[in-house]
Amino acid sequence: MPLDAGRAAEQVARQSYGKLIAFLAARSRDVPAAEDALSEALASALRVWPERGVPDNPEAWLMVAARRNLMQAARHRTVQANAQATISLAFEEAEERMNGAGKSIFPDERLKLLFACTHPAIDKSVHTALMLQTVLGIEAKTIARAFVVSPEAMSQRLVRAKVKIREAGIPFAIPPRPALSGRLAAVLSAIYAAYGLGWDGLDGEEERHSLAGEAIWLGRTLLTVLPDEPEAIGLLSLMLHCEARRGARRDGNGRYVPLDEQGTAAWNAIMIAEADALLRKAGSFDRFGPFQCQAAIQSVHAARRLSGVTDWQALTTLYAALVTMKPTLGARVGQAAVIGRALSAAAGLERLDTLDPRDIAGYQPYWAVRAFLLARVGDIAAADAYMTAIGLSDSPAVRDFLAGRLEQVRQTSPG
Secondary structure, rough: OOHHHHHHHHHHHHHHHHHHHHHHHHHOOOOOHHHHHHHHHHHHHHHHHHHHHOOOHHHHHHHHHHHHHHHHHHHOOOOOOHHHHHHHHHHHHHHOOOOOOOOOOOOOOOOHHHHHOOOOOOOOHHHHHHHHHHOOOOHHHHHHHOOOHHHHHHHHHHHHHHHHHHEEEEEOOOOOHHHHHHHHHHHHHHHHHHHHHHHOOOOHHHHHHHHHHHHHHHHHHHHHHOOHHHHHHHHHHHHHHHHHHHHHHHHOOOOEEEEOOOOOOHHHHHHHHHHHHHHHHHOOOOOOOOHHHHHHHHHHOOOHHHOOOOOHHHHHHHHHHHHHHHHOOOHHHHHHHHHHOOOOHHHHHHOOOOOOOHOOOOOHHHHHHHHHHOOOOOOOOOHHHHHHHHHOOOOOHHHHHHHHHHHHHHHHHHO
16 A cells, blocks of 8 residues: 555656646745645655555645645745635635545646746746746756756756745736737747657656656647647647657667658657648748747658658758747757758758857757768767767667667778
8 A cells, every 4th residue: 555655646746746736826826835835745645645545536635735734834924814815715715626526626727827937027047947847847957957057056046936926926827918929939938848858858757758748738728728829839730740759769679769760650640630730720820930840840750651751851941940030059950960961961060060069068969960970971070979979868768879870880980
């Protein structure tokens, strides 16, 4: 029973963290207090469930326990009587939403929390990181690695931002249309960043796959609120195109398979069809943005399933548009890789050489692309580039793949 209880607590924490935090924080207007209350509830679950058994609805149990913790903490603080009453009424209402079978029907308000995290009062540089932690429960050290900063610095930024939400009285609500455009981009970026962590994270782990699924769920939910936002449609198309290939990223022995070598029969044709339909819908609004462009890039790759070849020239055109709209490091490295295939490896290397050395020092995709292109032109420097790419990779499967490429370079090098 202790093992089962611990596993149940871990599972509900992974699956329901963001939903519970959003519900608690939306009513208390205090993200840190909501996190503390839920943390205490999880600790209680680990003490109580092994003795009494796992409840029929663990999520509901945690919500009620966290609510009580939040109320108890509020009583120990100096809170105005009317504010205390408001909190009490909100959570009494939450308890009334529990039916006789103990199944919670409290609303999923993660979208409101996403938009609260992008309020203009909060520093833009922390928007995405804040959303990743509060809505999806990603640890600060994982976020710090993704943003190439120290865990301590990231933790401090997140704490300051959460305090700002409370002190500024930032509302937990989807903003009205006039204020939406400026904040939507940050929300879309955070959802895609979450998907990226699920896609590029520790391969094969259930929680990483779950994280990608949560990001897709958020994308779908956002579309129910904003069905006519082409970039929101483009983001969902992009994620579905990538997700459709998940099963082909490994061969039967678990080895990594690069995109252009994947067997297209393993791609999810139904998911690709949905992604392409979404992309066509987004195009009907005549407002082409970076997420639609990235989705179009993935659609070109997906077309190999029918044509048998990759249209590298079309990819060159799309990457030129993407870099014009959003010249991120990832987009520019991707552009160099495509140029290296569409034109020549030398042309791709020339494009890589224009990047700032300070930006690419710890960027694994840059070194992987550079190594590939150097190997194609027969430059022995490819070995060093492969070594750097291997050292920067978090994925054992990718490291093994790159090590195989490195061995090929060494075998063909003179001397």
